[in-house]
Amino acid sequence: MKITLEEMCDELQKVNRVVVAGHVIPDGDAIGSALALAMILKSIGKDVRVMFDDNIPRNFMMMPTCEKIERPSEKIDVDALVIVDTAPDRIGKVLECVGDVPILNIDHHVSNSGENRKLFCDPHAAATAEIIFEIAIELGIKLTKDFAVCVYVGIATDTGFFQFSNTTAETLLIASDMLALGVKPNLVVEVLEQRPIEVVKGLGQSLNTLEVWHDGKAAGMFLDEDLVANLETTEGFIDEIRVIEGVDVSLLLKFMAKNVCRVSMRSKTVDVSKIAMQFGGGGHLRAAGCTLKMPFEDAKRTIMQAIDDALN
Ligand code: 5GP
Ligand code: MN
Numbered sequence: 001m002k003i004t005l006e007e008m009c010d011e012l013q014k015v016n017r018v019v020v021a022g023h024v025i026p027d028g029d030a031i032g033s034a035l036a037l038a039m040i041l042k043s044i045g046k047d048v049r050v051m052f053d054d055n056i057p058r059n060f061m062m063m064p065t066c067e068k069i070e071r072p073s074e075k076i077d078v079d080a081l082v083i084v085d086t087a088p089d090r091i092g093k094v095l096e097c098v099g100d101v102p103i104l105n106i107d108h109h110v111s112n113s114g115e116n117r118k119l120f121c122d123p124h125a126a127a128t129a130e131i132i133f134e135i136a137i138e139l140g141i142k143l144t145k146d147f148a149v150c151v152y153v154g155i156a157t158d159t160g161f162f163q164f165s166n167t168t169a170e171t172l173l174i175a176s177d178m179l180a181l182g183v184k185p186n187l188v189v190e191v192l193e194q195r196p197i198e199v200v201k202g203l204g205q206s207l208n209t210l211e212v213w214h215d216g217k218a219a220g221m222f223l224d225e226d227l228v229a230n231l232e233t234t235e236g237f238i239d240e241i242r243v244i245e246g247v248d249v250s251l252l253l254k255f256m257a258k259n260v261c262r263v264s265m266r267s268k269t270v271d272v273s274k275i276a277m278q279f280g281g282g283g284h285l286r287a288a289g290c291t292l293k294m295p296f297e298d299a300k301r302t303i304m305q306a307i308d309d310a311l312n
Helices: 005-014 028-043 058-062 094-098 128-138 145-158 169-180 185-193 197-207 272-278 296-311
Strands: 017-021 047-051 080-084 103-107 118-121 211-213 218-223 249-257 260-267 287-292
Touching (some): 005 118, 005 128, 028 047, 028 080, 028 145, 058 185, 103 128, 145 169, 218 296, 260 296, 272 296, 287 296
Parallel strands (some): 017 047, 017 080, 080 103, 103 118
Antiparallel strands (some): 211 218, 260 287
16 A cells, blocks of 8 residues: 555654564665664664665675664564565565564555555655655654765665666755765765675676677676676676667676576666566666576576567
8 A cells, every 4th residue: 555755754653663674685775775764763762673684785884883784583573564675575584573563665666566565655766765865854853974874875876876867856955965964975985886806806707798689789797606606796797788889778697596596687768677577576667686586597598588578
């Protein structure tokens, strides 16, 4: 059930003990939004725990209070679960951990349908972190630098540092407020872009797997088990190929485990969220992803075919 921002704020004020959770394979927006929302809720006296059923990538540990993020383990007793930046299908074991409690969902993904929960979704928001900022304003919270860093990282990472088509005038106004609160954009980017040497070398190897097909309109990198073995992260790899002249859809296919492969897609015109949704994934028009539960070579054939179909 979709609700308004004001209704979401009312709901947040009603609960006392909450878990805030974001999606597995967490990104800057999921983590930044969860931490910033937790700060809001704490400042109005709520008992809040932040949970992710995944490792937090090292670079994001620069966000204040990131070290307090917990992994779900034994069952806990709370009034509500607040899910940010995803629908409930991508939060792993957090669902079991909190049991059958009301769910409040704050998101900006067009693919979020909002069944069986109260959802505030604004697909025009560049990042969920923009919505968290609006919630803070609506609730009259005194904004801190720690809050600003989390919101800024969320917005900056989801907009490719203010380059993607989702960047709006509103995005830059909020970013401006975050800088006024003390965020140093150069320091943020320096920490976030750091990579171990192995990852930079791995990018070279990954680029060697590049294939271009569909008359040059599609480009993909195919990272099999051997290749990913030395890669701590593949964050940003897809950006290296989406710049190829004439390419509309870019793809990164990555081995995760036996019969589990991750797909990331970017596009200039094709709606890649539709391709991802065919395989139970989702995302945005121009950036989407899904998981294919099949051997690597089958996954490669399947996703290349789906991209062909979308381009036709
Ligand atoms: P990325 O390629 O950076 O992992 O993801 C691009 C976008 O698609 C992000 O907004 C992300 O939240 C979304 N996305 C990626 N994978 C999935 C998935 O498996 N399911 C859903 N619903 N969204 C995804
Ligand atoms: Mn997001």
